Amino acid sequence: MTPGDERETREAAPNARALAATYDRIAEQFSATREYPWPEVESFLDAREGGVGLDVGCGNGRHAEPLAARVDRVVGVDVSRDLLGVARRRARERGYADALSFVRGDAAALPVADATVDVGVYVAALHHLRGRDRRVASLSELARALAPGGRALVSAWSTEHDRFDPREGDAGFDTSVDWTLPDGETVDRFYHVYHPAEFRADLEASGLRTVEAFVSSGNCYAVVAPGGSSGSDGSDDAG
Amino acid sequence: MKESLLDIICCPLDKHDLELTVEERDEEDGEIVEGLLVCTDCGEEYPIEEGIPNLLPPDMRE
Numbered sequence: 525m526t527p528g529d530e531r532e533t534r535e536a537a538p539n540a541r542a543l544a545a546t547y548d549r550i551a552e553q554f555s556a557t558r559e560y561p562w563p564e565v566e567s568f569l570d571a572r573e574g575g576v577g578l579d580v581g582c583g584n585g586r587h588a589e590p591l592a593a594r595v596d597r598v599v600g601v602d603v604s605r606d607l608l609g610v611a612r613r614r615a616r617e618r619g620y621a622d623a624l625s626f627v628r629g630d631a632a633a634l635p636v637a638d639a640t641v642d643v644g645v646y647v648a649a650l651h652h653l654r655g656r657d658r659r660v661a662s663l664s665e666l667a668r669a670l671a672p673g674g675r676a677l678v679s680a681w682s683t684e685h686d687r688f689d690p691r692e693g694d695a696g697f698d699t700s701v702d703w704t705l706p707d708g709e710t711v712d713r714f715y716h717v718y719h720p721a722e723f724r725a726d727l728e729a730s731g732l733r734t735v736e737a738f739v740s741s742g743n744c745y746a747v748v749a750p751g752g753s754s755g756s757d758g759s760d761d762a763g
Numbered sequence: 764m765k766e767s768l769l770d771i772i773c774c775p776l777d778k779h780d781l782e783l784t785v786e787e788r789d790e791e792d793g794e795i796v797e798g799l800l801v802c803t804d805c806g807e808e809y810p811i812e813e814g815i816p817n818l819l820p821p822d823m824r825e
Contacts (some may be wrong), residue, residue, distance in 0.1 A: 540823040576771060599771055603823075608815050625768045628817045633775040635809075635818035640771050668778075 539654040539714070540603055540630050546711050547583075547604030550703050555584035555610045562587070564740050565647055568677040568747060569594050574642025578669060578676075580631050580662075581649020585611035585624070588645075592623040595643050599636065601629045632662040636669040639750070644669070644676030648743070651680040651715045654698070659716065660729045663748075667731030670750040675735070678727070678746050680718045685742025694721035718744045764795045764811050772800075775820050779804035789814070 547554065565587050577591040582600030584607060592598045602608050608626045615621040629635045631649060646666055653659045666676055683691055691697075696718040702710040718726075720737070723744035727734045732748040739745070769783060780803045787797040798811040800818070809818050817824065 537820075537822045540819065541825060544819075544823075544825070597767075599768070603819065605812075605815070605817075609813075612815070625765055625771075626815050627768075627772060628815055628819055629775060630819055630823055633820050633823075635772050635775040635816075637771055637773040637780075638778060 536632065536655070536658055539658070540632075543652055543714070544603045544605065546703070546713055547602075548606040549711055550705065551584075551604060551606035551610050553706060554703070555607070555614070558584050558586050560586065561590050562647065562679075562741075564679065564743070564745055565645055565677060566590060568645070568675075569643070572643050572675065574671075574674070576641050576643075576671075578636060578641040578644040578666075580634065580644065580646040580666065581652070582611060582626070583607055583649075585614055585626075587647055588624055589615070589618065589620055591643060591645060592620045596623070598624045600624060600626045601631070601634065601636070602626070603628065603630060632658045632665060634662075634665040634669055636665075638668055639671045639674075641669045641676070642671050642674045644674065646676060646678045648679055648681070650678060651718065652713065653716070654714055656726065660726050663727060663730030663732050666748070667750045670748075672750065674750060676732075676748050678732075678748055679743045680723060681715055682723070682739055682742055682744040683717055683719045684739050684744075685717070687742075688717065691719075694719045696722045720744050764798070764814055764816055766793075766795065768816075772816065772818060774802035774805060774807060774809075775818050776807060777802065777805050781809070786811075 574595045577595035577598040579588040579600045582588050582602045588600045615624050700712040733751040735747040737746040781800040784799040800809040
């Protein structure tokens with residue numbers, strides 16, 4: 525372990541606690557602005573099916589909802605207790621709560637058993653993890669949880685987004701973005717903004733195998749399978 | 764928490780199975796409202812709070 529690794533490991537717990545505290549504070553208002561699933565997620569889910577679905581960083585459950593229509597049951601994992609509360613209420617109001625379970629957990633230490641997940645979404649959450657080791661560990665956790673033949677969609681904010689100035693090289697950067705509460709108070713959120721090449725490199729370094737990677741609406745996306753560089757998971761993605 | 768969730772969830776630290784102790788069930792749907800999940804390997808305890816299991820690693824809880 526290098527000194528840098530040690531620093532990142534020590535920062536894992538504060539990062540998770542800070543993230544939880546932030547989203548607990550903004551949960552209600554945040555949810556109100558996160559009503560609809562992203563079209564990229566709907567495209568990924570189109571024609572997929574399976575027994576178990578997983579939504580990592582599920583937030584208010586806006587992607588758990590269409591996922592629940594594709595699989596028998598869905599587990600939504602989030603670090604924020606209050607967002608999970610909002611997500612559960614939303615699921616009950618909209619009538620998909622029977623297929624959905626919520627679990628409070630850390631994306632880099634997923635409380636999901638090995639090889640159980642047929643369809644996963646990990647959308648707009650990876651970029652909140654501080655430190656590359658923690659982000660790669662989180663991707664490897666998703667790989668561990670995916671069943672053979674399982675597929676997941678991973679996304680993160682990209683340097684290609686039009687709010688960022690064009691940058692030299694292929695490195696991403698850390699930043700913080702304020703969320704303004706109704707009373708005018710601001711809460712800052714940590715982001716690692718990914719360069720597309722760096723996003724692919726982190727996937728490559730993890731236990732995931734990239735089936736397809738693309739940039740859309742300022743976000744890096746990848747359709748991934750378990751297996752990583754160690755080999756195939758036995759399924760055929762041709763065609 | 765639905766009891767069937769035990770098929771999917773595990774200890775976040777060592778990924779072993781969890782053993783459920785029920786303290787309170789919802790009278791209508793039978794879901795677990797309060798209880799405890801204990802890792803069958805390391806013995807770490809995870810609470811079920813208002814129906815939602817808190818499976819954060821212990822050092823990440825507030």
